[in-house]
Amino acid sequence: MVFFSWRILNDLIPTDDILNLKGLKVPSRCHLCKNNQESSDHLFFRCNFAREVWNQLISNSNLNLLNVGWGNLKDSLRDWQEINLMPLPFIVAWFIWNARNKLKHEDSVSPFSFVAANCRAYLHKLINWKKFPQILKVMNKIDTQNPMVIKVRREKPPYPFIKINTDGSFTNKKAGIGGIFRDHTSKALLYFKAPYITEDALETEAAGLYWALKIAKDVKWLCFIAKVDSSHLVELITDTSSSPWHINQWIYRIKKIITEIKFQIKFNYREANRPANFLALEGSNLSHAVVSTIIPLPLQLLTQGDKLQIPYLRIQN
Ligand SMILES: [Zn+2]
Structure with missing residues (x-):
């Protein structure tokens, strides 16, 4: 996962746009929505599939992502950092990337609810290892402003x-x-x-x-x-x-x-x-x-x- 995050930031995820930049001319179509050109920004944020995954995650938590600049991970990194949720876009991107590869190479469809469930399972794992305390607060629907008994x-x-x-x-x-x-x-x-x-x-x-x-x-x-x-x-x-x-x-x-x-x-x-x-x-x-x-x-x-x-x-x- 760490390696995957580093690859995203360095444009080393072989989405079609990156392959084109490197001179490999491939006809590009997003495998998940079959509608748009494939790029990492499209795949992980703008694609309807990605939006459904994000929607499910957000509706299952108190995540307030209003102030995040959507659409481009590299430009919005500071926003994610500010709300202490830096690992989140990478986790989502990782599971979307796996779903995309399963579809591309094995012709096997993963529903977005499945991808969202995998993201949640991963988050639960991090919570258990206490590696990501901030997410604990939002995932448990706890209102940080009003402590209560x-x-x-x-x-x-x-x-x-x-x-x-x-x-x-x-x-x-x-x-x-x-x-x-x-x-x-x-x-x-x-x-x-x-x-x-x-x-x-x-x-x-x-x-x-x-x-x-x-x-x-x-x-x-x-x-x-x-x-x-x-x-x-x-x-x-x-x-x-x-x-x-x-x-x-x-x-x-x-x-x-x-x-x-x-x-x-x-x-x-x-x-x-x-x-x-x-x-x-x-x-x-x-x-x-x-x-x-x-x-x-x-x-x-x-x-x-x-x-x-x-x-x-x-x-x-
Ligand atoms: Zn798409």
């Missing part, structure tokens, strides 16, 4: 639903998944934790949810409310939008199981997902999976607040 309420599931909180823990060294099942009285019924090998945070979350559903199906609990703290995962399961390639298999498996049970999935703030968070972290340090109905003391304590319906406080700034 939200009470995060936990709801008990209505009878006969079982509530399942799942989570994934991901660092560049190891990953783990965990989940806890509770009934309508908030009584903990079963928990699991396991180490896992995954590509990124989103995949870890997806794996956690899949295993929770698999366990539930095996013990024949068929009414479910799943709570996860990844809004991206909720989106991928409830929308028909396509998921990043490495998540596809998980979404497919999850969707297959949920056709057989009564299922709802809801987003949960991390603060309200502490027991699952704790289990996922423990799971990442294990050498094997643990599934048990005997709830250990630390986990019991973490679930106490839920029984008493004490809200967590979440501070947004």
